Amino acid sequence: MHNLKTVFSFEFLRTVKKKTFWISVLLFPIAIAAVAGISIASNKATDEALQQSQKEKFSLAITDNTELISPALISAFGAQIQLDKDSGIAEVKAGKVDAFFYYPQDISKHPIEIFAKDAGMFDNSKYDAVAKLLLEQSVSSSVSSSVKAILQGTVTTATTTFKDGAVFDGLKSMIVPGIFLVLFYFVIAMFGNQMLNSTVEEKENRVIEMLLTSVETRTLIIGKILALITLGLLQVFLIIIPTIIGYFLLKNQLSLPSFDLSSLTFDWPRILTGFVIFMLSFLFFTGLLVTIGASVPTAKEAGPFIGVVMLLIFAPLYAASLFVSNPEAGIVQFLSYFPLTAPIPLLLRNAIGNLQLHEVLISLSILLVCTIFVIQLAVRVFRYGALEYSRKLSLKEILGR
Amino acid sequence: MTKPIIVVDKFSMSFGDTKVIDDLSFDVTRGETFGLLGSNGSGKTTTIRALLGAYIPTAGTLTIDGKPYKVDGTVKLGYLPEERGLYKKEKVIDTMVYFGRLKGMSAHQAKEWSLRYLERVELADKASLLVDKLSGGQQQKVQLGITIMNDPELLILDEPTKGFDPVNRRLLMTIIEEHQQKGATVIMVTHQMEEVERLCDRIILLKDGKAAAYGTVKEVKKKYGGKSLDDIFVEIYGGRDDA
Numbered sequence: 009m010h011n012l013k014t015v016f017s018f019e020f021l022r023t024v025k026k027k028t029f030w031i032s033v034l035l036f037p038i039a040i041a042a043v044a045g046i047s048i049a050s051n052k053a054t055d056e057a058l059q060q061s062q063k064e065k066f067s068l069a070i071t072d073n074t075e076l077i078s079p080a081l082i083s084a085f086g087a088q089i090q091l092d093k094d095s096g097i098a099e100v101k102a103g104k105v106d107a108f109f110y111y112p113q114d115i116s117k118h119p120i121e122i123f124a125k126d127a128g129m130f131d132n133s134k135y136d137a138v139a140k141l142l143l144e145q146s147v148s149s150s151v152s153s154s155v156k157a158i159l160q161g162t163v164t165t166a167t168t169t170f171k172d173g174a175v176f177d178g179l180k181s182m183i184v185p186g187i188f189l190v191l192f193y194f195v196i197a198m199f200g201n202q203m204l205n206s207t208v209e210e211k212e213n214r215v216i217e218m219l220l221t222s223v224e225t226r227t228l229i230i231g232k233i234l235a236l237i238t239l240g241l242l243q244v245f246l247i248i249i250p251t252i253i254g255y256f257l258l259k260n261q262l263s264l265p266s267f268d269l270s271s272l273t274f275d276w277p278r279i280l281t282g283f284v285i286f287m288l289s290f291l292f293f294t295g296l297l298v299t300i301g302a303s304v305p306t307a308k309e310a311g312p313f314i315g316v317v318m319l320l321i322f323a324p325l326y327a328a329s330l331f332v333s334n335p336e337a338g339i340v341q342f343l344s345y346f347p348l349t350a351p352i353p354l355l356l357r358n359a360i361g362n363l364q365l366h367e368v369l370i371s372l373s374i375l376l377v378c379t380i381f382v383i384q385l386a387v388r389v390f391r392y393g394a395l396e397y398s399r400k401l402s403l404k405e406i407l408g409r
Numbered sequence: 410m411t412k413p414i415i416v417v418d419k420f421s422m423s424f425g426d427t428k429v430i431d432d433l434s435f436d437v438t439r440g441e442t443f444g445l446l447g448s449n450g451s452g453k454t455t456t457i458r459a460l461l462g463a464y465i466p467t468a469g470t471l472t473i474d475g476k477p478y479k480v481d482g483t484v485k486l487g488y489l490p491e492e493r494g495l496y497k498k499e500k501v502i503d504t505m506v507y508f509g510r511l512k513g514m515s516a517h518q519a520k521e522w523s524l525r526y527l528e529r530v531e532l533a534d535k536a537s538l539l540v541d542k543l544s545g546g547q548q549q550k551v552q553l554g555i556t557i558m559n560d561p562e563l564l565i566l567d568e569p570t571k572g573f574d575p576v577n578r579r580l581l582m583t584i585i586e587e588h589q590q591k592g593a594t595v596i597m598v599t600h601q602m603e604e605v606e607r608l609c610d611r612i613i614l615l616k617d618g619k620a621a622a623y624g625t626v627k628e629v630k631k632k633y634g635g636k637s638l639d640d641i642f643v644e645i646y647g648g649r650d651d652a
Contacts, residue, residue, distance in 0.1 A: 010481060014510045022499060214494030218555065221461050221488045222511040224480045391463075 011223045015231025016238075023202070023239050032198065033243050037250035044254065048261045066106035066124075066134070069096050070142075073113040078146040085142070097123050109139045178361065181273035186359035188282035192289060192351055194247060195240040196321055202239075203297035204314050206232050207390055208307045225391040229302075233294050233383065240290065275361075281368055282358050288375045289351035293321065295382035302390040320348040328356060335362040345371055347378040414439040414563065414594050415460065420469035422455055422618075429455050430618040432469070437611075442585070442595040444605045444626075447615035448646040453598045454491050456615075457567055461488065473563065482513050487561030491568050491598070493552050497541040501527070501551055504540060505558070512559040519558070526554045530580065546574055553577075557584060564588055567598040582607070602638040612638075614645060621645050 023029050068087040070077065082089070088105065090096035096108035100123045107124035120143070124135045148156055157163050169176055207229075210216040219228065300313045324331075324343045331340055331353055344353040344367060354371055357363040413436035422430040430452045437443045445453050458464045460471045462478045471477065473484050496504050502523055509519025527533045530550045535543060543551065549572065556564070564585070570578045585595055585608060599605060605612060605626065612629060614622040622629045622645070626638070633641045 011511050014507070018503075018507045018510075022496075022503070026498075209496070213497055214492045215496055217458075217463070217490035217492055218488060218508070218552070219511075220463065221478075221480065221486055222508060 009227055009230070012227050012231050012234075015223060015228055016235050019206075019232050019235035020238055023235070024242075029239075029243075033246045036198070036247050037254065040251060041254060044258055044261075048258070051261075066127075067104075068138075069099055069105045069108045070111070071096055071109070072111045074111045074115055074143075076146050077111065077142055078149070081142055081146055085138075093121070100124060107135050107138075109135075109142070111143070115143075177273055181275045181278070181361065182359045183272060184274060185278045185282040185355075188286040189352070189355040189359055191244050192286050192355060193322075194244050195290060196293060196318070198243060198247075199236070199240045200293075200297060200314050200318060203236055203294050204301045204310045205307045206236060207298050207301040207386075208304065208310055211393075212306055220391070226387045229298065229383065229387050229390055233291070233298060233386075236294050236298075237290060240294075278358055278361065281363070282355060284372060285351065285354045285358060285375075288372060288379055289354075292347060292375055292379040292382060293317070293351075295379060295386050299382055299386040299389050302386055303393050317348075321351060324349050324352040324356075327353075331357050332360055332362070341367075345374055347375055350375060412439065413437060414474060415443075415596070416470075416472050416475075417456065417460070418470050418472075420456070420459065420471055421467045422452070422459055422464060423467045428618060430459075430466075433615070433618065433620060434469075435613050435620065435623055437594060437596060439594055440592050441610040442589055442597065442608050444609035444612035445596055445598045445615070446600075446605065446612055446642070447621075451615040452618040453615055454567055457490075457565060457596070457598060461486075461565070485512070485559060485562045487556040487558070487564045489552060489556040489564075489566045489569050491571065495540045495548060495551060495555075498539055500537055501532070501540055501543065502536040505551065505555060508555045509558045514559050522558060523554065526558075530554070545572065546577055549573055549577055550580070553581060553584065557588065560591065560593075561588070562593055564593050564595045565598075566595065568600070569597065570599065570601055570604065602642060605638055614642070616645055 065086075068085060069090045070082060070087050071090045071093055072082075090099065090108065093110050096110060099105045100108045103125070106127075107122065110121040110123070112118035112120070120139050122135045122139055124132070126132065127134070151159075169178065210219060297314070297317065300317075301310050304310045304313075327339065327343065330337055334340065335357060340353065340357075343349045344357065344363075350371055354363065354368075358368075415437035417433060417435050420430055420433045421428065433452070433456065445456065447453050455464065456471075459466050460473065460478060462480075473486075478484065478486075499507075502520065505523035505526075506516055506519040509522060510516055514522065524533065524536060527536050530553075532543075532547055532550060535547060540548060540551070553569075556566070566585070569581055569585075573581060582604070585597075589595060589608070595608070597604070597609065609626055611625050612622070613620050614629070622632065622641070624632070629641065630636065630638070633644065636644070
């Protein structure tokens with residue numbers, strides 16, 4: 009592997025020195041920050057507007073056939089009693105009152121009808137809020153707080169589960185192995201194109217012939233793959249760090265769920281398995297995309313292949329519920345072993361905890377063999393396709409040489 | 410002139426059903442300048458690519474220093490291919506240092522050498538520019554510099570003056586002569602007969618993948634009744650539009 013370090017550092021540094029790399033790296037956290045900022049500003053403005061609109065008083069008439077509304081509340085609100093629906097509507101139409109609420113006898117079957125003066129699309133919601141508020145406050149005074157919580161669906165539960173006699177939280181043990189699934193998604197989605205184009209450039213620039221008399225094809229390809237992997241991991245790192253910082257800074261403003269990191273469960277065998285699946289899958293797809301790039305004459309012709317590869321990688325996400333509910337199903341087994349679809353099922357099932365040891369061993373063996381094969385293929389394709397400046401190499405030609 | 414550095418023995422090459430080279434044999438002696446001549450499509454570039462391991466020969470052997478060429482640093486090679494280019498979005502100096510390092514120089518040596526070369530070819534102020542900011546002629550000078558980095562003992566130049574203006578052509582000739590004086594072996598693939606007469610010790614003329622003439626420039630001329638190389642070229646390829 010003479011010159012491997014030279015190829016690696018050249019390929020790594022030339023990408024890191026490009027503005028486009030940093031733009032693509034920083035664009036993601038910036039976009040998240042921008043969306044979060046808009047969301048915060050919007051929520052704040054909405055809350056303020058809602059509070060303001062609820063403070064605004066309006067004249068009201070009520071017909072209460074439920075006989076649930078407290079007369080004291082009606083009086084406190086300054087509402088008039090209307091004996092029938094038609095006269096209430098007529099009062100609103102005549103502009104004598106701003107709103108008329110008609111409470112039917114059985115509100116479980118019929119809606120509360122609101123007739124009101126138009127106050128604009130946003131402010132019209134105040135009528136609905138007050139109509140419900142009158143009912144809730146009237147009823148809540150007559151029931152206990154527990155009954156009230158049950159009826160409002162605000163009852164909470166606290167579950168403690170045990171495994172091998174010790175407290176075990178399945179959800180918390182999913183988080184760390186699950187990170188590899190997220191990493192894989194990011195790295196392929198954001199770096200796939202660069203992998204595909206990494207070997208096309210030398211052909212397009214006609215630098216390949218001079219290069220291949222200075223460095224072995226195997227060294228060049230492995231150097232490129234190692235640089236791509238390092239760049240991918242760097243990119244993930246540069247995305248995750250600002251995202252984590254953003255989470256801690258903005259979690260309250262965005263009402264994000266709180267994670268008590270001190271109570272995270274570290275299931276080391278699953279974490280190690282997740283890491284190995286992630287690295288092998290990353291290596292396999294890097295090798296595959298480099299092979300495809302090496303077999304076509306221009307970046308333009310490499311383009312359509314990325315769509316097919318992405319489809320194969322991410323299609324299993326549509327069967328995600330099956331990976332949880334029925335891991336023994338034939339389709340789950342197939343998707344877990346077939347190398348082009350395996351990463352997502354394996355990483356997801358490993359995170360959930362239903363990936364069996366024999367499945368890990370078989371799937372990792374398949375992935376390892378396929379990774380070695382695609383890297384060998386990439387070397388062959390690059391070596392023999394290098395001088396094909398204007399046409400694609402067929403599989404028959406590649407394997408026949 | 411001592412023992413051959415390059416030996417091409419019974420070399421044949423086919424692409425599908427098309428035979429491009431047919432039982433070709435010749436050798437190149439260490440320290441000589443050898444002209445590989447022929448019309449377009451006669452098999453010159455194919456022979457060079459097979460010699461450098463880019464093509465696997467259908468039959469025969471091609472060796473450098475007694476063995477098929479391998480990029481392991483045992484042969485200090487400078488190769489200027491017919492299809493040539495550079496990394497367009499890299500700085501001139503970074504590109505030269507990269508190739509220098511691949512050829513066995515340290516980063517410091519490669520940088521020092523590159524800056525001296527760029528000074529010589531009046532491109533010192535372009536060292537930090539991206540390659541695609543250079544004109545075609547300036548890029549050719551950079552390619553030539555990369556070819557001769559680390560004092561190659563074997564220089565293979567495939568149509569070296571293709572697209573060169575007279576200034577760059579003169580520079581190239583000077584550089585080839587300097588390397589001849591240092592004892593380098595030079596193989597030139599060219600259509601320019603005046604360059605061949607000026608620089609080459611021995612030549613081979615390929616026609617349809619076979620040797621139509623082979624020997625010293627003097628021997629080949631004598632064989633064709635003392636005609637100039639231009640006239641010999643026309644006589645051999647006369648009826649062909651691509652000659």
